[in-house]
Amino acid sequence: MIKWIITKKPLFNRINLQKFPLDKLLIYIILTVGGIVTLLPFLWMISTSLKSSNEVHMLPPKWIPSKIMLENYFVILNRVPFKKYFINSVLVTVCTTVGTLITSILAAFAFSKVKFWGRDMLFTLYLGTMMIPGEVLLIPNFVTLSKIGWINSYKALIIPWIVSVFAIFLLRQYFLGIPKELYIAAKIDGSTDWNYMWNIMVPLSKPALITIGLLKVIYSWNSFLWPLIVTNSPTMRTLPIGLTSFSSEGGTEYHLMMAFATMIVLPMILIYFMLQKYIIEGASRTGIKG
Amino acid sequence: MGSDKSYKSFIRGLLYLLPSLVILGVFQFYPIIKSLDMSFYIRYNYFKDVVHQRGFGNFIYIFNDNQFRIALKNTFIFALGVVPASIILSLGIAVLLNTKIKLRGFFRSIYFLPFVTSVVAISIVWRWIYHSRYGLLNYLLGLVGIYPIQWLTDPKWAMVSLIILSIWRGLGYNIIIFLAGLQNINLQYYQAAKIDGASKWNRFRYITIPQLSPTIFFVSIMSLINAFKVFDEIFALFDKRPGPLNSCLTVVYYIYDQFANQYKYGVASAAVYVLFIIILFFTLIQLYIGRKKVHYD
Amino acid sequence: MKVTLREVSMAFDNVLAVDNLNLEVNEGELVTFLGPSGCGKSTTLFLIAGIYRPLTGKIQFGDKEVTQLEPEEREIGMVFQNYALYPHMTVLKNILFPLKMRKTPKNEALQQVEEMAGLVGINDLLHRKPSQLSGGQQQRVAIARALVKKPKILLLDEPLSNLDARLRIETREEIRRIQKEVGITTIFVTHDQEEALSISDKILLMKNGRCQQYGTPEKLYTEPTNLFSAAFLGNPPINKLDGVVDLCGNIKIEDLDIVLKNTSFVGLGDNERIKLGVRPEDFFVVDKEEDFDIKGTITLIERVGKDLIVKVASKQYFIRCIFSSDLALEIGDEIYLKIKTNKMHTFHYNTEISYKDYCWNTKEVI
Numbered sequence: 001m002i003k004w005i006i007t008k009k010p011l012f013n014r015i016n017l018q019k020f021p022l023d024k025l026l027i028y029i030i031l032t033v034g035g036i037v038t039l040l041p042f043l044w045m046i047s048t049s050l051k052s053s054n055e056v057h058m059l060p061p062k063w064i065p066s067k068i069m070l071e072n073y074f075v076i077l078n079r080v081p082f083k084k085y086f087i088n089s090v091l092v093t094v095c096t097t098v099g100t101l102i103t104s105i106l107a108a109f110a111f112s113k114v115k116f117w118g119r120d121m122l123f124t125l126y127l128g129t130m131m132i133p134g135e136v137l138l139i140p141n142f143v144t145l146s147k148i149g150w151i152n153s154y155k156a157l158i159i160p161w162i163v164s165v166f167a168i169f170l171l172r173q174y175f176l177g178i179p180k181e182l183y184i185a186a187k188i189d190g191s192t193d194w195n196y197m198w199n200i201m202v203p204l205s206k207p208a209l210i211t212i213g214l215l216k217v218i219y220s221w222n223s224f225l226w227p228l229i230v231t232n233s234p235t236m237r238t239l240p241i242g243l244t245s246f247s248s249e250g251g252t253e254y255h256l257m258m259a260f261a262t263m264i265v266l267p268m269i270l271i272y273f274m275l276q277k278y279i280i281e282g283a284s285r286t287g288i289k290g
Numbered sequence: 291m292g293s294d295k296s297y298k299s300f301i302r303g304l305l306y307l308l309p310s311l312v313i314l315g316v317f318q319f320y321p322i323i324k325s326l327d328m329s330f331y332i333r334y335n336y337f338k339d340v341v342h343q344r345g346f347g348n349f350i351y352i353f354n355d356n357q358f359r360i361a362l363k364n365t366f367i368f369a370l371g372v373v374p375a376s377i378i379l380s381l382g383i384a385v386l387l388n389t390k391i392k393l394r395g396f397f398r399s400i401y402f403l404p405f406v407t408s409v410v411a412i413s414i415v416w417r418w419i420y421h422s423r424y425g426l427l428n429y430l431l432g433l434v435g436i437y438p439i440q441w442l443t444d445p446k447w448a449m450v451s452l453i454i455l456s457i458w459r460g461l462g463y464n465i466i467i468f469l470a471g472l473q474n475i476n477l478q479y480y481q482a483a484k485i486d487g488a489s490k491w492n493r494f495r496y497i498t499i500p501q502l503s504p505t506i507f508f509v510s511i512m513s514l515i516n517a518f519k520v521f522d523e524i525f526a527l528f529d530k531r532p533g534p535l536n537s538c539l540t541v542v543y544y545i546y547d548q549f550a551n552q553y554k555y556g557v558a559s560a561a562v563y564v565l566f567i568i569i570l571f572f573t574l575i576q577l578y579i580g581r582k583k584v585h586y587d
Numbered sequence: 588m589k590v591t592l593r594e595v596s597m598a599f600d601n602v603l604a605v606d607n608l609n610l611e612v613n614e615g616e617l618v619t620f621l622g623p624s625g626c627g628k629s630t631t632l633f634l635i636a637g638i639y640r641p642l643t644g645k646i647q648f649g650d651k652e653v654t655q656l657e658p659e660e661r662e663i664g665m666v667f668q669n670y671a672l673y674p675h676m677t678v679l680k681n682i683l684f685p686l687k688m689r690k691t692p693k694n695e696a697l698q699q700v701e702e703m704a705g706l707v708g709i710n711d712l713l714h715r716k717p718s719q720l721s722g723g724q725q726q727r728v729a730i731a732r733a734l735v736k737k738p739k740i741l742l743l744d745e746p747l748s749n750l751d752a753r754l755r756i757e758t759r760e761e762i763r764r765i766q767k768e769v770g771i772t773t774i775f776v777t778h779d780q781e782e783a784l785s786i787s788d789k790i791l792l793m794k795n796g797r798c799q800q801y802g803t804p805e806k807l808y809t810e811p812t813n814l815f816s817a818a819f820l821g822n823p824p825i826n827k828l829d830g831v832v833d834l835c836g837n838i839k840i841e842d843l844d845i846v847l848k849n850t851s852f853v854g855l856g857d858n859e860r861i862k863l864g865v866r867p868e869d870f871f872v873v874d875k876e877e878d879f880d881i882k883g884t885i886t887l888i889e890r891v892g893k894d895l896i897v898k899v900a901s902k903q904y905f906i907r908c909i910f911s912s913d914l915a916l917e918i919g920d921e922i923y924l925k926i927k928t929n930k931m932h933t934f935h936y937n938t939e940i941s942y943k944d945y946c947w948n949t950k951e952v953i
Contacts, residue, residue: 027386034383035400038458042403044426045415057424107310116303126310129318131573133519135542136566139549139559140321140328147339163313181671184638187658188665189685190736193302199684203675222408224522229550240410240522247414248529254418261411272406276399279406283463284470 045265049073049258056255072259081234082260085242092157092227092238093220099162100216101209107163108171109197113183123172126165134225142229156230157238161220167212170285174208175201211282214275218268239264325566328559336555348560358561360536361544364449368540369517371453372460377510380461384468385498398469402462409459413526416455417442420527442528445537452538455523460516464509471505472498504580511576515569521546541565588649588662588739588772589614590635595644597630597796604630605641606796612789617766617773619783621819622793628776629744631793635774636742637661648739659688661740664733668745670725672717678704678728679713685736703731706765723754730762734769741766741773747782759786780820784808792816814939817864817932823896823907825932828863838863842904845880850928852942862939864932867896870908870924879923881906888918899924 043063048056049072051065076082110116111123141160142151150156178201186196202209224240231237237245243260272279304311329349333342352358383401387394404412419426420441428438441451479497488496499506521542524532532539532547541561549558590612597605605627612618620628633639635646637658646654653661664685672681682703686696704710707727717725726746733741743762747755763786766773777783783790784804792799792807792815800807800816811817817825830838830847834857838847855861873879883901890896890912899906899922908924910916933942 024391027389027391031383031386031391031397035397038400038403038461040426041412041415041419041458042407044419048418059424059429061424061426061429103310103313106306106308110303110306114299114303114306116300118300119303122307122311125319126314129314131570132318132322133515133566133569135519135545136325136562137318137321138545139555139562140324141317142549143324143328143336143339143555144316144321160313160317163310163317165314168310179669179671181667181669182673184636184658185665185667185671185732186673186684187638188636188661188663189732190659190688191684192659195688200673200675204673206675218406222410224408224410224525225546228525240408243408243410243414244526244530247417247526254421254424257414258418261408261414264411265407268406268408269403272403273399276402280398280402280466283402283405284466 042265042269045258045261048255049262051255053253053255069255072255073263076256076259076263079256080242080246080260081237082242082263084235085237085239086263088154088157088235088237089221089239091154093217095154095158096161096220097213097216099158100164100167101213103163104167104171104212105197105202105209107168108175109193109201111168111172112175113197113201114193126168129165130169138225138229145230150230152231152233152236154236157227157236160226161223164212164216167216170212170282171205171208174205178204207278207281210275211278214271214279215282217271218279221264221268325559325562328555329563331556331559334556336553348556349564351557352560352564355557357536357539358541358544361539361541361561362564364536364538365518365520365540367449368453368456368520368538369514371449372456372517373510373513375453376457376460376464376513377506379457380464380509381468381502381506383461384465384472385494387465387469388472398465401465404459405462409522410526412459413455413523416451416458417527417529420451443534445533445535448528448533448537452520452523452527452533455527456517456520459523460513464513467509468502468505471502475501508576508580511572515572518542518565518569589647590740590772590774591645591647592631592635593645593647595631595634595641595646597627597634597639597641603796605634608644608796608798610791610798610801612772612774614772615770616788617763617775617786618789618791619787620774620776620791620793621780621783622778622799623819624778626793627796628778628791628793630796632742632744632774632776635740636663636665662738663740663742664736664738665742666726666729666733666744666746668748670717670729670749672725672728672732674717677714677716678709678720681717681728682713682732682735685732689736699735700731703735706734706768707731707761722750723758726750726758727761730765734765734771739772741769741771743773743775745776745778747777747779755782762786781822784820792819810941810943811864811932812941812943814862814864814934814941817934817941821866823867823909825864825866826906828865828904829936830861830863832859832861833857843881843901847880847926847928850931852928852931852933855942860936861942862934862936864934865906865926866930866932867907867909869927869930870906870910871927872910872914873923873925875921875923877923878925880926881924883922883924885916885918885920885922888916897922 047063047065050068050070051062051072052067052069055062055065107126111119111126145151145156150159182200183196186200191199222240223238227238228241231241234242234245243257243264246260247257330344330346331341332345332347334340335342387397422428422438422440422443425441427441432438439447441447475498479501480493483493483497519542520540524538524540524543525546528534528538532543542565545558545561545565548554548561590610592608592610595605595608596603608627608631620631622628630639634641637653637656637660641654644654645652648661673684676684679700682700683696686699691699700713701710704713707730709724709727709731712720712724712728717728720728729746746762747758750758759782762775775783775787787804789801789803790807791801794815799819800812802810807816808820811820814827818827828840828842830840832838832852832855836850836852838850838852838861839845840847840863870881875882881899881901883899883906885897886900886905887898888895889898893912895910895912895914895916897908897910897916899908906924916922934940935942
């Protein structure tokens with residue numbers, strides 16, 4: 001028996017060696033080509049952002065600029081109210097994210113651990129809103145905000161976005177997975193519901209909260225149509241809006257546009273590469289963004 | 291956890307829900323109705339929020355509006371251009387990624403990258419790639435002897451450009467969903483099929499596809515719905531215009547235009563409701579059939 | 588603190604889980620709630636903890652009624668089957684948590700935690716997370732957390748069922764030691780009769796939400812009030828036999844086709860059907876020339892420590908007995924047994940209530 005295995009094994013390996021490379025090589029080639037196609041626009045963006053305006057319009061295009069023009073970035077920083085856009089974007093992103101986390105924790109706690117009349121009905125109602133495309137809400141919300149005089153303010157950019165039903169849903173699932181005994185134990189230890197939520201549930205749900213937070217950060221940072229509609233002065237614009245107006249004013253200065261685009265894209269890419277586990281995990285549970 | 295009937299616990303529950311309930315009430319529940327109501331506004335003063343007359347005028351208007359018909363047509367063309375290609379490509383890549391290869395995580399990270407980046411920023415990048423004279427795409431095509439194409443200025447090609455960009459951007463997300471679905475397939479099916487003598491293709495055909503069909507269905511509907519809502523890409527790609535000769539005028543762009551440029555709130559709301567009904571139709575199909583297919587799990 | 592339950596009932600979905608239960612647990616006692624699963628023992632514990640509210644009845648701690656109080660207002664400590672340690676907190680923070688909730692000053696709290704850690708013997712584990720501890724260590728942490736706020740009553744819900752056999756014995760001795768040292772009134776839920784017999788001051792035996800018997804372990808073992816009680820306690824279990832008794836105290840056992848002559852069990856009518864219980868240790872072996880009750884064949888011998896558990900087939904019936912291993916017994920041997928009739932338990936045929944109580948009751952009526 002033992003002998004049989006010993007004589008058989010090398011043969012097996014040989015078959016594998018002969019059979020696999022072609023298959024695998026093909027897979028690697030396809031995946032690599034796909035990967036290059038995916039990355040190419042990013043590389044092209046960075047490459048262009050570092051070129052001089054002459055080199056941008058040179059044929060054939062060069063991938064590595066003859067002179068690295070980091071100046072392009074400083075031009076953007078100084079010429080357009082970039083700093084203002086950036087601060088606005090950061091402010092809106094941070095506030096919506098923190099807001100979403102807080103409202104989600106509260107709502108998810110109510111939907112998972114507090115029993116009260118009408119709870120399931122309310123939860124269904126919440127879930128129902130996920131079926132409503134955001135476009136439906138655009139015009140009436142604009143009207144509401146103009147009526148209360150919030151147009152062109154941070155409030156307009158933040159307040160409507162501090163609740164995410166998807167986040168509530170995700171967090172509720174997580175909360176439901178926390179054993180009931182912990183709740184009873186905490187109760188007996190003299191903890192109130194409120195203390196229990198913050199001291200036990202929240203720290204235990206860190207992964208879910210990070211996922212929710214990151215999805216919200218990405219969504220807020222990149223959001224476009226809503227800020228486009230509710231802001232009209234440059235001082236209230238966020239980065240994506242700033243880029244579109246710069247691109248129509250900037251005309252053919254593609255090296256500057258690419259520098260601008262890089263500065264929008266880069267923070268999210270950095271966050272993504274640091275915490276992609278949470279983002280991919282979150283995204284694979286969705287269907288709905290934000 | 292207390293009794294669930296008491297009045298106290300009801301108040302307590304509501305207090306926890308208060309922040310989200312207020313926001314959802316004002317910015318989600320109310321606008322659904324308000325939006326429907328607004329689609330019937332014919333004569334109104336938006337500044338004072340006074341309505342003088344309601345009627346079906348807006349709906350009659352949009353269905354007689356050539357622009358709206360173009361928008362509907364373009365939206366469907368766009369959806370048909372994006373969804374099948376995107377599904378096939380992403381399914382193929384997901385299956386390849388699901389084999390025992392090295393660098394799996396690396397490839398997955400790369401493919402997913404466009405998902406986290408700003409649509410607007412990336413569309414501006416593509417605008418540059420599509421540049422007819424200095425753009426990367428025409429340069430690369432030139433290497434294989436293809437004449438420069440007027441990607442963004444030729445009405446025949448504008449929609450193609452938009453579709454390519456959207457497929458590129460949506461691929462990673464679909465791959466992630468497919469990968470999650472593939473990993474849920476019990477390996478024993480494959481082992482059993484192998485023992486039964488099924489070839490690789492047959493295993494894909496008779497195990498992967500049927501087992502994955504709920505996921506494929508889900509991704510298709512989701513992609514379709516997202517395709518109906520395309521806007522940011524157009525706005526950035528064609529510099530605030532709906533493509534040359536309205537070649538990329540889609541429904542959401544039409545809504546945006548009626549609302550933000552022409553201040554026809556009633557007309558825009560009517561168009562919104564048409565879009566809503568279309569999307570709702572597909573959402574309900576997804577819910578209905580999705581529930582039926584649960585028995586695969 | 589004394590715990591008193593008066594006519595407490597509890598139902599889930601219209602099924603009675605606890606049925607009209609009366610109970611008194613004296614200050615400093617360790618009482619075990621024992622019974623098969625679904626008997627209502629955990630429900631009773633949760634009622635005492637305040638996690639459930641009874642449908643009817645009253646619960647008193649000392650002289651104070653607590654029926655409607657929240658768990659956190661009852662001054663209790665509780666240990667759960669799965670320990671319910673907070674997984675994200677270190678051992679120190681876990682034990683500190685109850686003190687933090689009642690806003691004990693930090694220094695004082697730390698000192699109390701240290702004291703408690705010393706008592707349960709986990710001083711060197713304070714900075715670990717629960718996931719880095721063994722089951723037994725987690726158990727100690729759970730006990731420390733339950734005791735640190737100096738509760739009046741300690742409740743333990745099947746605290747040993749997640750431990751392996753040896754650790755279980757060690758830990759139950761440890762629990763007993765700690766309980767004695769602190770002198771706290773303790774209620775302990777288990778389905779393991781051996782556990783209950785070994786550590787309790789008193790046992791409450793339950794079935795279908797009702798109290799079957801309440802008393803010291805000896806009392807439950809030697810004077811079961813009904814057949815269920817007799818059968819639930821003891822390992823191997825009691826031998827159950829059907830019999831017919833006549834006026835002279837002769838008991839005919841049909842299963843074995845024998846008659847036990849002139850027992851002291853008299854006073855019933857003629858040919859009265861009864862149920863008998865004989866514990867495995869209440870047989871002794873005699874020579875076949877001697878006067879024997881049962882003749883049988885050994886079908887199985889199981890050695891447990893210095894004892895032998897012997898299964899004897901007689902007619903169509905099997906009897907389990909325990910003998911000292913001094914006896915040279917072998918499978919297939921013929922064996923002659925005599926029953927210690929004075930230790931035999933007798934029960935009413937229909938109600939299965941012990942005749943000891945039964946006669947006493949009827950006397951009372953007369």
